Amino acid sequence: MDRLTAMRVFVEIVDRGTVSAAADALGMSRAMASRYLEGLEDWLGARLLHRTTRRLALTDKGQHTLVTCREMLALANDAVAQAGQGGAEARGRLRLTSSPSFAMAQLTAAVVDFQASHPGVEVDLVMVDRTVDLVEDRIDLAVRLSNRIDPGLVARRLARCHSILCASPAYLERAGTPRAPDDLRRHRCITHSTGFAPEYRLTRDGEETIVEARGSISANETAVVHAAALAGAGIAMLPTFFVGDELAQDRLRQVLPEYALEPLDIQAVYLSRRHQPMPLRLLIEFLSDRFGGEVAPWDRRR
The missing domain is CATH 3.40.190.290 (D-Maltodextrin-Binding Protein; domain 2)
Known part of the structure; x- marks a missing residue:
């Protein structure tokens, strides 16, 4: 079994919600995607997904395995880019969350401009007016308006919110x-x-x-x-x-x-500084450049 492909299949199933959608995205049959998932579970000796007729849900082991698989795939993508195979273009899928108001006013346009420079990066915007669990909700980056940092998370200040x-x-x-x-x-x-x-x-x-x-x-x-x-x-x-x-x-x-x-800090919050996927590193840098400075861009006109 190609374990890297099996990890990619598992991540796509989680992100897209069904085996069929993941198979379509990866250009393989549904049966083949299922075999890769079963092979990964056999290799790890644990069930990763609860399967019902209506939906798929991560098991506790699946939650932890998902984080590891994302890191492994990110490292593999970075290695290919650094070796010059297939070019240095960033590729991948990011789940990004923020408050609806900040997304409407500032963040969505920033993401669109980011993708203009990095068209190989897909972004799934999850807009909720509450603090989400980055692991449970499979979030790569949260943009939060807060002066506090959750224990165990890493934060980088982007701007001040007045x-x-x-x-x-x-x-x-x-x-x-x-x-x-x-x-x-x-x-x-x-x-x-x-x-x-x-x-x-x-x-x-x-x-x-x-x-x-x-x-x-x-x-x-x-x-x-x-x-x-x-x-x-x-x-x-x-x-x-x-x-x-x-x-x-x-x-x-x-x-x-x-x-x-x-005032409140506008912070980029993520799980770890280690093994960051290239798209995540690039997006954090882009947002820091766009919103950073002594005065936030939306306050410079006042």
Whole structure:
């Protein structure tokens, strides 16, 4: 049995969801793909996938084996590229996750530009507004907005995420413009439903003021908070990477601009520095170059 091919078949089955889809992608019959999978399981002495009539699911052994197979295939691809066989073009498939709002505003366009230079790299975008398990969800790279790093993971800072308070001109004309943090207590706020009491931490000249945010609309996704603010529902805290066009077009106006909200790091998070596939290394470098610098590109226009 060609064990490297068997590993490639196993990874494709997991990524594509069925043996048939993996066989089509690899240009082989379904029966041959099944034989490779069975051969790999026989060699390892363990079942890698639970098979039902509806779907395939990784076993515990399959979860660990998947990580190893990805590393082995990455090393093999890198060896071929470095030896000059078949050219040095990066090839492979990456699963990338981020919040829907950052993906909509910045990340998707960045991925498209990355693929223009590296057409051999397939990218599967998994957009969820929650922290995913990189191993369980088979994620190669997570772009997270957080000042904390999960134990056991590696993170590289890409940029800083600043947020502002803003509202539509119609709302401010109707309800008035806040002049001080305490004025926010009399306004309707559109909040993020995070499970914690919504509040704004506003800093000016080194002094922090904490104001409870009260309102009748909350949402667990930034795009919905953004839409509610545009519709005139109240004052919202939104990241600057998401509201640049609306501020420039006066569809949203910043509130209390002399006060700063706590910034967050935008981080590239991955499992290990060792045995990184070439496509993953290239993508991390690309995102660092695109979003990096003292000021993030979306804030340079402000």
